[in-house]
Amino acid sequence: MADDSIITDETRAKIGTTLEPVVFEVEKGAIRRFAQAVEDPNPLYAEDEYARKTPYGGIVCPPGFFGWPVGQTVGMETLINVVDPPLKNILNGGNEAEFYLPVRPGDVLVSYTKLADLYEKTGSAGKMLFAVFEATYKNQVDQVVAKMRYTFIFY
Secondary structure, rough: OOOOOOHHHHHOOOOOOOOOOOEEEEEHHHHHHHHHHHOOOOOOOOOOHHHHHHOOOOOOOOOOOOOEEEOOOOOOOHHHHOOOOOOEEEEEEEEEEEOOOOOOOOOOOEEEEEEEEEEEEEEEEEEEEEEEEEEEEEEEOEEEEEEEEEEEEEE
């Protein structure tokens, strides 16, 4: 660790740390409400008859919707506690997604999130800490349905 680094050895050692899994239940009404909330009128997310005639054979979730967490969640506070940043302001540095299988009503997903990387940069406002988390979503038959990568910037 460089003497002027804001990433301590203790924090760097947390790279690879996996958080407690989070369970999500996918319900048809929630799919429809999510599509309405993001103003996506695609009938694939709400209309049974239409969706049955598609290659998917039924209603599926819009990309990025994984149902509602059951019991526990991975909120910002949980992620921040893993990093324990010396800087207290935070920005969303971007999200990346890879989708493998459709998510359907009745699916039960489990999300496994880990701290994948930490790095720092210096900008006009000073030092910034970048924390990258990766989440893998698996369905009830242990198939990976999606992987998400979330970057947070502490400044």
